[in-house]
Amino acid sequence: xxxxxxxxxxxxxxxxxxxxxxxxxxxxxxxxxxxxxxxxxxxxxxxxxxxxxxxxxxxxxxxxxxxxxxxxxxxxxxxxxxxxxxx
Amino acid sequence: xxxxxxxxxxxxxxxxxxxxxxxxxxxxxxxxxxxxxxxxxxxxxxxxxxxxxxxxxxxxxxxxxxxxxxxxxxxxxxxxxxxxxxxxxxxxxxxxxxxxxxxxxxxxxxxxxxxxxxxxxxxxxxxxxxxxxxxxxxxxxxxxxxxxxxxxxxxxxxxxxxxxxxxxxxxxxxxxxxxxxxxxxxxxxxxxxxxxxxxxxxxxxxxxxxxxxxxxxxxxxxxxxxxxxxxxxxxxxxxxxxxxxxxxxxxxxxxxxxxxxxxxxxxxxxxxxxxxxxxxxxxxxxxxxxxxxxxxxxxxxxxxxxxxxxxxxxxxxxxxxxxxxxxxxxxxxxxxxxxxxxxxxxxxxxxxxxxxxxxxxxxxxxxxxxxxxxxxxxxxxxxxxxxxxxxxxxxxxxxxxxxxxxxxxxxxxxxxxxxxxxxxxxxxxxxxxxxxxxxxxxxxxxxxxxxxxxxxxxxxxxxxxxxxxxxxxxxxxxxxxxxxxxxxxxxxxxxxxxxxxxxxxxxxxxxxxxxxxxxxxxxxxxxxxxxxxxxxxxxxxxxxxxxxxxxxxxxxxxxxxxxxxxxxxxxxxxxxxxxxxxxxxxxxxxxxxxxxxxxxxxxxxxxxxxxxxxxxxxxxxxxxxxxxxxxxxxxxxxxxxxxxxxxxxxxxxxxxxxxxxxxxxxxxxxxxxxxxxxxxxxxxxxxxxxxxxxxxxxxxxxxxxxxxxxxxxxxxxxxxxxxxxxxxxxxxxxxxxxxxxxxxxxxxxxxxxxxxxxxxxxxxxxxxxxxxxxxxxxxxxxxxxxxxxxxxxxxxxxxxxxxxxxxxxxxxxxxxxxxxxxxxxxxxxxxxxxxxxxxxxxxxxxxxxxxxxxxxxxxxxxxxxxxxxxxxxxxxxxxxxxxxxxxxxxxxxxxxxxxxxxxx
Numbered sequence: 006x007x008x009x010x011x012x013x014x015x016x017x018x019x020x021x022x023x024x025x026x027x028x029x030x031x032x033x034x035x036x037x038x039x040x041x042x043x044x045x046x047x048x049x050x051x052x053x054x055x056x057x058x059x060x061x062x063x064x065x066x067x068x069x070x071x072x073x074x075x076x077x078x079x080x081x082x083x084x085x086x087x088x089x090x091x092x
Numbered sequence: 093x094x095x096x097x098x099x100x101x102x103x104x105x106x107x108x109x110x111x112x113x114x115x116x117x118x119x120x121x122x123x124x125x126x127x128x129x130x131x132x133x134x135x136x137x138x139x140x141x142x143x144x145x146x147x148x149x150x151x152x153x154x155x156x157x158x159x160x161x162x163x164x165x166x167x168x169x170x171x172x173x174x175x176x177x178x179x180x181x182x183x184x185x186x187x188x189x190x191x192x193x194x195x196x197x198x199x200x201x202x203x204x205x206x207x208x209x210x211x212x213x214x215x216x217x218x219x220x221x222x223x224x225x226x227x228x229x230x231x232x233x234x235x236x237x238x239x240x241x242x243x244x245x246x247x248x249x250x251x252x253x254x255x256x257x258x259x260x261x262x263x264x265x266x267x268x269x270x271x272x273x274x275x276x277x278x279x280x281x282x283x284x285x286x287x288x289x290x291x292x293x294x295x296x297x298x299x300x301x302x303x304x305x306x307x308x309x310x311x312x313x314x315x316x317x318x319x320x321x322x323x324x325x326x327x328x329x330x331x332x333x334x335x336x337x338x339x340x341x342x343x344x345x346x347x348x349x350x351x352x353x354x355x356x357x358x359x360x361x362x363x364x365x366x367x368x369x370x371x372x373x374x375x376x377x378x379x380x381x382x383x384x385x386x387x388x389x390x391x392x393x394x395x396x397x398x399x400x401x402x403x404x405x406x407x408x409x410x411x412x413x414x415x416x417x418x419x420x421x422x423x424x425x426x427x428x429x430x431x432x433x434x435x436x437x438x439x440x441x442x443x444x445x446x447x448x449x450x451x452x453x454x455x456x457x458x459x460x461x462x463x464x465x466x467x468x469x470x471x472x473x474x475x476x477x478x479x480x481x482x483x484x485x486x487x488x489x490x491x492x493x494x495x496x497x498x499x500x501x502x503x504x505x506x507x508x509x510x511x512x513x514x515x516x517x518x519x520x521x522x523x524x525x526x527x528x529x530x531x532x533x534x535x536x537x538x539x540x541x542x543x544x545x546x547x548x549x550x551x552x553x554x555x556x557x558x559x560x561x562x563x564x565x566x567x568x569x570x571x572x573x574x575x576x577x578x579x580x581x582x583x584x585x586x587x588x589x590x591x592x593x594x595x596x597x598x599x600x601x602x603x604x605x606x607x608x609x610x611x612x613x614x615x616x617x618x619x620x621x622x623x624x625x626x627x628x629x630x631x632x633x634x635x636x637x638x639x640x641x642x643x644x645x646x647x648x649x650x651x652x653x654x655x656x657x658x659x660x661x662x663x664x665x666x667x668x669x670x671x672x673x674x675x676x677x678x679x680x681x682x683x684x685x686x687x688x689x690x691x692x693x694x695x696x697x698x699x700x701x702x703x704x705x706x707x708x709x710x711x712x713x714x715x716x717x718x719x720x721x722x723x724x725x726x727x728x729x730x731x732x733x734x735x736x737x738x739x740x741x742x743x744x745x746x747x748x749x750x751x752x753x754x755x756x757x758x759x760x761x762x763x764x765x766x767x768x769x770x771x772x773x774x775x776x777x778x779x780x781x782x783x784x785x786x787x788x789x790x791x792x793x794x795x796x797x798x799x800x801x802x803x804x805x806x807x808x809x810x811x812x813x814x815x816x817x818x819x820x821x822x823x824x825x826x827x828x829x830x831x832x833x834x835x836x837x838x839x840x841x842x843x844x845x846x847x848x849x850x851x852x853x854x855x856x857x858x859x860x861x862x863x864x865x866x867x868x869x870x871x872x873x874x875x876x877x878x879x880x881x882x883x884x885x886x887x888x889x890x891x892x893x894x895x896x897x898x899x900x901x902x903x904x905x906x907x908x909x910x911x912x913x914x915x916x917x918x919x920x921x922x923x924x925x926x927x928x929x930x931x932x933x934x935x936x937x938x939x940x941x942x943x944x945x946x947x948x949x950x951x952x953x954x955x956x957x958x959x960x961x962x963x964x965x966x967x968x969x970x971x972x973x974x975x976x977x978x979x980x981x982x983x984x985x986x987x988x989x990x991x992x993x994x995x996x
Contacts, residue, residue: 023296027324030324037414050299051299052325052327054329055324055328059314059324080311
């Protein structure tokens with residue numbers, strides 16, 4: 006299972022394709038405090054990233070090579086910044 | 093001609109046609125970077141392939157065209173009509189070369205002269221700094237930054253989005269980017285805005301961006317405003333991307349995302365401007381004071397030593413560390429270091445200056461030449477050649493495994509011999525594989541020194557303790573970018589050099605390549621013929637059923653045959669539809685030739701004409717569309733030559749100086765309507781009548797009696813020409829007659845309207861496909877005839893007393909509409925019916941001039957037939973449009989109603 010949904014955290018594992026975006030979106034929409042564990046994520050479709058950026062997710066664990074994901078941190082931060090400045 | 097050469101010519105013709113078409117668009121609409129890229133790619137492909145066949149004159153001409161286009165792409169020279177004309181001339185010449193190659197009449201020695209002359213003319217445009225004279229169609233220059241001395245190509249101003257993005261980067265990220273830009277001299281900035289529905293096309297924009305050749309960094313943001321419901325499967329992202337790769341590889345990477353991105357080439361100087369305040373600030377800091385002095389006064393070795401020292405004593409996360417590490421890398425390339433120092437000290441307060449600081453004596457070329465990463469041009473095989481070798485290798489492995497077609501071995505042998513410049517001998521698949529493998533080894537060993545050179549800085553970096561930490565210090569220029577950057581740095585040759593297929597360049601891009609198969613048209617035609625035969629064979633089943641019932645007395649058998657007929661009929665229809673779909677091509681296939689024709693003829697006649705085309709996507713049977721090409725050329729020539737007035741005349745008539753010809757294709761039921769409209773002087777019916785009388789086409793009495801509409805139709809009469817002066821374009825009196833004949837032969841008809849001073853409109857109504865026709869069968873004097881179902885309006889049965897007489901004509905009133913009647917017995921030469929009948933069968937048809945009723949004896953069913961043209965003694969008999977074979981073996985004559993009725 007590329008995404009395992011727990012109560013507060015969803016664990017993304019391996020390759021997450023476009024078809025998982027809708028479910029992830031719904032899960033994050035239910036509770037904005039939910040987090041994502043990206044430790045084992047190796048690849049995700051743009052639609053998945055779009056969902057993450059849309060919800061300004063909080064990441065509980067970044068992948069080991071977290072430098073690779075800096076762009077996502079920036080994208081999420083800019084979303085949060087937008088929300089704070091334009092509530 | 094070898095199969096390989098055949099394929100090369102076929103594909104090159106397509107490329108050439110595409111290039112010519114884009115060039116005409118450029119000349120019409122002005123400079124367009126995308127169009128230039130398309131033309132460049134087309135010609136690049138032709139050049140690359142022609143090299144494999146050792147056709148030197150062709151390669152030389154294609155190469156000169158490609159070089160000129162490359163200069164255009166880099167904005168080194170402006171585009172002008174004159175330049176476009178010479179390019180078109182070159183494309184025409186290449187096309188002529190192909191003609192001769194195909195016909196086998198080529199003599200390369202004779203090509204040399206013309207090829208050299210044209211190539212010289214093309215290169216003249218590159219050698220002159222002055223823009224050639226001619227109509228100005230230059231690219232917009234408002235975005236261009238004036239090139240500093242020594243830099244050949246002006247580049248566009250940094251787009252606002254890029255400037256904002258760069259200024260929002262952290263200091264360390266900006267510095268990393270800055271030093272990378274120093275290495276590349278040119279960067280490519282992309283604003284990639286994926287289409288909202290791109291996910292549905294299987295696109296993955298993030299990974300497209302990440303897989304970009306020469307990827308440096310990117311940033312992804314959500315669009316600030318999302319229209320409509322926010323669907324997770326609709327893409328609402330913007331991607332800003334920087335790459336250091338050459339445009340060739342970038343354009344091919346983004347080839348499938350046309351229209352989704354904006355591209356700007358930016359220079360190192362522009363990035364410098366973004367970083368200048370930061371650099372000034374760093375240089376003022378105490379710890380780099382000695383470095384600032386060294387940069388001004390010392391050589392590379394001393395500068396490198398100081399940088400190393402500063403790096404060792406500062407935090408790798410700091411901007412100072414990043415700056416010194418960058419300078420240290422620059423010291424490995426004295427030319428680049430020199431350029432940087434010139435920038436630095438030519439404008440002490442770079443934040444305030446507007447001039448782009450760069451050394452006078454350091455040109456981009458010199459930087460590129462000095463770059464250790466640049467491989468020698470002559471080394472190794474071209475990208476195309478390597479790709480072809482790889483293909484052959486795959487096929488050979490299949491052959492050895494016993495899975496491939498052994499017949500292909502000779503072709504593979506030829507290809508491998510051509511690519512590797514070997515004697516053509518019959519080699520076994522194993523031998524060929526060995527030859528390819530040994531060449532691969534040689535290629536590797538040739539490239540090895542370069543590869544070492546290229547990788548040297550990277551290796552040095554990773555070995556040095558400070559450099560190993562550098563990667564960790566890179567901030568916004570993310571580590572996700574590090575990998576591609578490192579690869580790009582290692583494999584990146586100078587621009588415009590063919591890149592060997594390396595790991596980096598071979599990285600699979602996110603492309604949706606349509607799966608297509610090229611098939612010889614003859615095979616499709618044969619398949620279509622078979623479907624036709626099957627249709628005829630299928631039609632025999634109802635006759636068999638009737639025979640089984642009437643002669644054999646078996647109603648059960650008859651029922652079974654009818655039941656099977658239903659199935660066979662459905663399958664045949666599906667098969668027929670599927671095969672027809674294969675032959676359907678868009679009318680653009682023919683239309684795309686006309687912009688050039690109109691442009692050339694208009695110039696020849698000193699007229700200004702715009703050609704507007706609509707409905708180019710309308711699909712047509714390929715055979716039909718090709719038969720249509722000539723009639724359309726006749727009509728266009730007539731419009732250009734006789735219709736559109738000279739600019740002065742148009743102005744005097746209160747019209748726009750430039751004339752307009754519209755070419756419109758519209759699907760209409762099972763037909764396609766093609767209209768050619770011009771806003772010229774129109775056709776004067778009085779003049780037509782007089783000319784027709786003078787030429788003996790009409791008699792004196794007809795001169796008085798025919799109305800204007802009938803007079804206009806006289807232009808279709810054989811031998812009629814309105815041209816007062818026969819030109820080489822039109823007016824020889826065969827055009828319109830020939831047009832009508834060709835259209836009729838294709839199963840269509842032509843209509844014409846014209847208004848003096850306003851213009852003329854031709855309307856060609858053609859069947860979408862000419863292979864299988866549906867006809868309605870009817871009986872006259874116990875003989876079967878057919879009429880095209882397209883022209884049948886309705887069938888009615890009336891009592892004889894309902895038929896009325898107006899003067900000498902019989903008419904019928906159908907739903908308050910007067911329909912003239914024609915007794916087909918009379919027209920077909922049979923005896924008129926004398927006995928009284930209770931009901932009269934009337935077949936109402938439309939011939940393009942309103943509805944008419946054909947009085948017949950009996951209606952029969954509609955049937956699909958393969959219509960064959962009349963042959964032998966019947967060939968010139970226009971009353972019938974063709975014949976068809978019926979299921980019971982009888983021949984059905986298909987009536988050409990307008991022609992038949994016009995004979996009386």
